[in-house]
Amino acid sequence: MLPMIRDDIKQATVQAMKAGEKQRTAALRLIAAKIKDRDIEQRTSGKDVGDDDLVIEVLQKMAKQRRESIQMYEDGGRDELAQQERDELVVIEEFLPQTMDEAQTMAAIESVKADLGATSIKDMGRVMAELKSRHGATLDMAKASGWVKGALA
Incomplete structure (x- = not known):
């Protein structure tokens, strides 16, 4: 264990x-x-x-x-x-796990976008929720929010 x-x-x-x-x-x-x-x-x-x-x-x-x-x-x-x-x-x-850097976060965002078929800013909530469930422990959600917005705009 x-x-x-x-x-x-x-x-x-x-x-x-x-x-x-x-x-x-x-x-x-x-x-x-x-x-x-x-x-x-x-x-x-x-x-x-x-x-x-x-x-x-x-x-x-x-x-x-x-x-x-x-x-x-x-x-x-x-x-x-x-x-x-x-x-x-x-x-x-x-005691916190190492947080993802910008490149890793952007890759995770692209992966989630592709998996969900997210294309517009209307999908931001779904993308954020999925990002949090997959990478919540290692992701700075405040920074990720702005990057998701940029990726979906």
């Missing part, structure tokens, strides 16, 4: 605690707490999502929040808070 991201996070937390890395330990505990919240949410929703998919979804959301916070703190001249967010982002990104 393949090790799951959740297990990797637990191991990293133990290692960080033993090494006395307070900031890293705090970031890892924050990740674990968010995952636990999502687990509880998942149980009540009745939907069945693979464990790694659930963890990746949580991590992607946390990374996006950190990026937005960094921007806001920098705009507000709060460099120490921006740095704290950057440090957390580094820890979060450690």
Whole structure:
């Protein structure tokens, strides 16, 4: 059986605690707490999502929040808070799968377009949904959205 991201996070937390890395330990505990919240949410929703998919979804959301916070703190001249967010982002990104680059994303978009027979901007929703189901864990959906729009225009 393949090790799951959740297990990797637990191991990293133990290692960080033993090494006395307070900031890293705090970031890892924050990740674990968010995952636990999502687990509880998942149980009540009745939907069945693979464990790694659930963890990746949580991590992607946390990374996006950190990026937005960094921007806001920098705009507000709060460099120490921006740095704290950057440090957390580094820890979060450690556990995310490598995201697809532009060339890989464009190839995936073309593949989905061909499979669905998508030709116009009206097909954008279908293309995006299929892209997310095929490559959700390794795709930056915000960037992909603009590229899909360009590919269908």
